[in-house]
Amino acid sequence: xxDVEQSLFLSVREGDSSVINCxxxxxxxxxxxxxxxxxxxxxxxxxxxxxxxxxxxxxxxxVLLNKKDKHLSLRIADTQTGDSAIYFCADLIGSxxxxxFGKGTSLLVTP
Amino acid sequence: xxxxxxxxxxxxxxxxxxVAFWCNPISGHATLYWYQQILGQGPKLLIQFxxxxxxxxxxxxxxxxxxxRLKGVDSTLKIQPAKLEDSAVYLCASSSxxxxxxxxxxxxxxxxxxx
Numbered sequence: 001x002x003d004v005e006q007s008l009f010l011s012v013r014e015g016d017s018s019v020i021n022c023x024x025x026x027x028x029x030x031x032x033x034x035x036x037x038x039x040x041x042x043x044x045x046x047x048x049x050x051x052x053x054x055x056x057x058x059x060x061x062x063v064l065l066n067k068k069d070k071h072l073s074l075r076i077a078d079t080q081t082g083d084s085a086i087y088f089c090a091d092l093i094g095s096x097x098x099x100x101f102g103k104g105t106s107l108l109v110t111p
Numbered sequence: 112x113x114x115x116x117x118x119x120x121x122x123x124x125x126x127x128x129x130v131a132f133w134c135n136p137i138s139g140h141a142t143l144y145w146y147q148q149i150l151g152q153g154p155k156l157l158i159q160f161x162x163x164x165x166x167x168x169x170x171x172x173x174x175x176x177x178x179x180r181l182k183g184v185d186s187t188l189k190i191q192p193a194k195l196e197d198s199a200v201y202l203c204a205s206s207s208x209x210x211x212x213x214x215x216x217x218x219x220x221x222x223x224x225x226x
Contacts (some may be wrong), residue, residue: 004153011213012126023162030211030212031211031212036138038225040219041219042114042115042218042219042220043154044217045200045205045215048113050212053196064147076173084129088153088154090153092211093156094159094166094167094169095166095167096142096155096161096167096209097209097210097213098144098156098159098167098203099144099146099156100156101153101154102151102153103151103152103153104153109127
Protein backbone atom coordinates (compact mmCIF):
# COMPACT_ATOMS: atom_id res chain seq x y z
CA UNK A 1 0.00 0.00 0.00
CA UNK A 2 0.87 3.65 0.04
CA ASP A 3 3.38 4.80 2.64
CA VAL A 4 2.49 6.22 6.04
CA GLU A 5 5.52 7.72 7.79
CA GLN A 6 6.01 8.68 11.43
CA SER A 7 8.90 9.76 13.60
CA LEU A 8 9.88 6.82 15.77
CA PHE A 9 10.38 8.32 19.21
CA LEU A 10 9.18 11.25 21.33
CA SER A 11 9.97 12.07 24.94
CA VAL A 12 8.07 14.71 26.95
CA ARG A 13 7.72 15.73 30.56
CA GLU A 14 4.51 15.09 32.44
CA GLY A 15 2.13 18.03 32.08
CA ASP A 16 3.62 19.20 28.77
CA SER A 17 1.88 18.83 25.40
CA SER A 18 2.93 16.07 23.02
CA VAL A 19 2.74 16.40 19.27
CA ILE A 20 3.06 13.29 17.12
CA ASN A 21 3.40 13.81 13.39
CA CYS A 22 2.53 11.64 10.42
CA UNK A 23 2.74 11.97 6.65
CA UNK A 24 0.86 9.89 4.13
CA UNK A 25 1.03 9.57 0.38
CA UNK A 26 -2.44 8.43 -0.69
CA UNK A 27 -4.32 11.60 -1.60
CA UNK A 28 -7.59 9.66 -1.84
CA UNK A 29 -7.56 8.74 1.86
CA UNK A 30 -11.05 9.40 3.22
CA UNK A 31 -10.37 8.70 6.88
CA UNK A 32 -7.19 8.99 8.90
CA UNK A 33 -6.79 7.32 12.27
CA UNK A 34 -4.74 7.40 15.43
CA UNK A 35 -4.38 4.15 17.37
CA UNK A 36 -2.66 3.57 20.72
CA UNK A 37 -0.83 0.39 21.70
CA UNK A 38 0.26 -0.26 25.26
CA UNK A 39 2.62 -3.11 26.19
CA UNK A 40 0.79 -6.41 26.23
CA UNK A 41 -2.45 -4.81 25.14
CA UNK A 42 -4.28 -4.67 21.85
CA UNK A 43 -4.62 -1.68 19.58
CA UNK A 44 -7.09 0.91 20.75
CA UNK A 45 -8.68 3.50 18.49
CA UNK A 46 -8.00 6.97 19.92
CA UNK A 47 -9.60 9.17 17.33
CA UNK A 48 -10.07 9.63 13.62
CA UNK A 49 -10.66 12.49 11.22
CA UNK A 50 -12.59 12.61 7.98
CA UNK A 51 -10.72 14.04 5.03
CA UNK A 52 -13.01 17.07 4.65
CA UNK A 53 -12.07 18.30 8.12
CA UNK A 54 -9.03 20.35 9.14
CA UNK A 55 -9.25 19.80 12.85
CA UNK A 56 -10.96 17.59 15.38
CA UNK A 57 -10.85 17.99 19.15
CA UNK A 58 -11.76 15.31 21.65
CA UNK A 59 -11.01 16.18 25.28
CA UNK A 60 -7.18 16.25 25.57
CA UNK A 61 -6.69 15.15 21.96
CA UNK A 62 -6.48 17.49 18.96
CA VAL A 63 -6.03 16.16 15.44
CA LEU A 64 -4.88 18.50 12.68
CA LEU A 65 -5.05 17.55 9.01
CA ASN A 66 -3.23 19.39 6.22
CA LYS A 67 -4.43 17.73 3.03
CA LYS A 68 -2.23 19.87 0.79
CA ASP A 69 0.92 18.61 2.51
CA LYS A 70 -0.59 15.19 3.37
CA HIS A 71 0.33 15.80 7.01
CA LEU A 72 -1.54 14.62 10.07
CA SER A 73 -0.72 15.43 13.68
CA LEU A 74 -1.98 14.34 17.09
CA ARG A 75 -1.61 16.73 20.00
CA ILE A 76 -2.06 15.42 23.52
CA ALA A 77 -2.56 18.18 26.07
CA ASP A 78 -1.37 17.81 29.67
CA THR A 79 0.43 14.57 28.90
CA GLN A 80 0.39 12.02 31.71
CA THR A 81 2.63 9.03 32.43
CA GLY A 82 -0.31 6.81 31.49
CA ASP A 83 -0.05 8.20 27.97
CA SER A 84 3.27 6.41 27.48
CA ALA A 85 2.63 3.99 24.61
CA ILE A 86 3.16 3.52 20.89
CA TYR A 87 0.94 5.67 18.69
CA PHE A 88 0.10 4.57 15.17
CA CYS A 89 -1.14 6.72 12.34
CA ALA A 90 -3.20 4.84 9.73
CA ASP A 91 -5.15 5.41 6.57
CA LEU A 92 -7.34 3.00 4.60
CA ILE A 93 -6.28 0.75 1.75
CA GLY A 94 -7.96 -1.50 -0.74
CA SER A 95 -11.56 -1.99 -1.70
CA UNK A 96 -12.25 -3.44 1.73
CA UNK A 97 -11.00 -0.41 3.65
CA UNK A 98 -8.42 -2.25 5.74
CA UNK A 99 -6.04 -0.18 7.86
CA UNK A 100 -2.62 0.82 6.53
CA PHE A 101 -0.39 1.64 9.50
CA GLY A 102 2.78 3.62 9.93
CA LYS A 103 5.63 2.16 11.99
CA GLY A 104 4.47 3.88 15.14
CA THR A 105 5.82 6.62 17.42
CA SER A 106 6.96 5.52 20.85
CA LEU A 107 5.93 8.20 23.38
CA LEU A 108 7.76 8.29 26.70
CA VAL A 109 6.38 10.56 29.40
CA THR A 110 8.77 11.30 32.25
CA PRO A 111 7.74 12.64 35.67
CA UNK B 112 -20.06 -6.66 25.11
CA UNK B 113 -17.27 -9.20 24.73
CA UNK B 114 -14.31 -8.11 22.65
CA UNK B 115 -12.37 -9.95 19.98
CA UNK B 116 -10.97 -13.20 21.38
CA UNK B 117 -7.78 -14.83 20.17
CA UNK B 118 -5.94 -17.99 21.14
CA UNK B 119 -3.35 -18.99 21.95
CA UNK B 120 -1.76 -15.84 23.35
CA UNK B 121 1.76 -17.17 22.87
CA UNK B 122 3.26 -19.89 20.72
CA UNK B 123 6.83 -21.07 20.24
CA UNK B 124 7.65 -23.47 17.42
CA UNK B 125 10.65 -24.54 15.40
CA UNK B 126 11.06 -23.58 11.77
CA UNK B 127 9.33 -25.86 9.28
CA UNK B 128 6.65 -26.75 11.84
CA UNK B 129 3.04 -25.76 11.37
CA VAL B 130 0.90 -23.56 13.61
CA ALA B 131 -2.69 -22.35 13.75
CA PHE B 132 -4.28 -19.31 15.37
CA TRP B 133 -7.92 -18.85 16.22
CA CYS B 134 -10.04 -15.70 16.35
CA ASN B 135 -13.61 -15.12 17.49
CA PRO B 136 -14.85 -11.66 16.47
CA ILE B 137 -17.37 -9.47 18.24
CA SER B 138 -20.83 -10.96 17.87
CA GLY B 139 -22.59 -9.75 14.77
CA HIS B 140 -19.49 -8.31 13.09
CA ALA B 141 -19.48 -9.22 9.42
CA THR B 142 -15.92 -8.18 8.65
CA LEU B 143 -12.84 -9.92 10.05
CA TYR B 144 -9.21 -8.99 9.48
CA TRP B 145 -5.89 -10.72 10.20
CA TYR B 146 -2.86 -8.45 10.58
CA GLN B 147 0.81 -9.35 11.09
CA GLN B 148 2.87 -7.07 13.33
CA ILE B 149 6.62 -7.63 13.21
CA LEU B 150 8.60 -6.15 16.09
CA GLY B 151 9.19 -2.43 15.58
CA GLN B 152 6.69 -2.11 12.76
CA GLY B 153 3.04 -1.31 12.34
CA PRO B 154 0.50 -4.05 11.68
CA LYS B 155 0.21 -5.17 8.08
CA LEU B 156 -2.97 -6.66 6.61
CA LEU B 157 -2.76 -10.32 5.69
CA ILE B 158 -6.37 -11.09 4.81
CA GLN B 159 -9.84 -9.61 5.12
CA PHE B 160 -13.13 -11.53 5.19
CA UNK B 161 -16.65 -10.24 4.65
CA UNK B 162 -18.87 -12.91 6.22
CA UNK B 163 -17.32 -16.11 4.86
CA UNK B 164 -15.90 -14.61 1.66
CA UNK B 165 -12.41 -13.21 1.08
CA UNK B 166 -12.32 -9.48 0.28
CA UNK B 167 -8.55 -8.97 0.13
CA UNK B 168 -5.73 -11.50 0.44
CA UNK B 169 -3.24 -9.74 -1.80
CA UNK B 170 -0.58 -9.57 0.94
CA UNK B 171 -1.02 -13.13 2.22
CA UNK B 172 1.99 -15.38 1.41
CA UNK B 173 -0.18 -18.09 -0.04
CA UNK B 174 2.62 -20.62 -0.38
CA UNK B 175 2.67 -21.01 3.40
CA UNK B 176 -0.23 -19.07 4.90
CA UNK B 177 -3.89 -19.99 4.73
CA UNK B 178 -6.99 -18.69 6.45
CA UNK B 179 -10.63 -19.62 6.57
CA ARG B 180 -13.88 -18.36 8.03
CA LEU B 181 -16.17 -21.19 7.06
CA LYS B 182 -19.37 -20.19 8.87
CA GLY B 183 -18.79 -16.48 8.72
CA VAL B 184 -18.08 -16.22 12.44
CA ASP B 185 -14.75 -17.38 13.87
CA SER B 186 -11.62 -17.74 11.80
CA THR B 187 -8.40 -19.74 11.71
CA LEU B 188 -5.05 -18.61 10.33
CA LYS B 189 -2.49 -21.31 9.58
CA ILE B 190 1.21 -21.22 8.73
CA GLN B 191 2.79 -24.31 7.18
CA PRO B 192 5.77 -24.55 7.16
CA ALA B 193 6.87 -21.69 9.41
CA LYS B 194 10.00 -19.64 8.72
CA LEU B 195 12.10 -17.59 11.11
CA GLU B 196 10.75 -14.36 9.57
CA ASP B 197 7.21 -15.35 10.56
CA SER B 198 8.02 -14.43 14.17
CA ALA B 199 5.51 -11.67 14.90
CA VAL B 200 2.29 -10.82 16.68
CA TYR B 201 -0.78 -11.90 14.74
CA LEU B 202 -3.69 -9.58 15.36
CA CYS B 203 -7.30 -10.28 14.59
CA ALA B 204 -9.77 -7.42 14.22
CA SER B 205 -13.44 -7.15 13.41
CA SER B 206 -15.87 -4.45 12.36
CA SER B 207 -19.60 -4.33 11.84
CA UNK B 208 -19.05 -3.92 8.12
CA UNK B 209 -16.15 -3.30 5.79
CA UNK B 210 -17.12 0.30 5.11
CA UNK B 211 -14.80 3.25 5.49
CA UNK B 212 -15.28 4.85 8.87
CA UNK B 213 -16.42 1.71 10.66
CA UNK B 214 -14.25 1.16 13.72
CA UNK B 215 -12.09 -1.94 13.76
CA UNK B 216 -11.80 -3.62 17.15
CA UNK B 217 -8.60 -5.52 17.81
CA UNK B 218 -7.97 -8.64 19.84
CA UNK B 219 -4.95 -9.03 22.16
CA UNK B 220 -2.96 -10.88 19.51
CA UNK B 221 -0.99 -14.12 19.35
CA UNK B 222 2.77 -13.75 19.76
CA UNK B 223 4.55 -16.31 17.58
CA UNK B 224 8.23 -17.12 18.02
CA UNK B 225 9.85 -19.33 15.40
CA UNK B 226 13.20 -20.82 16.46
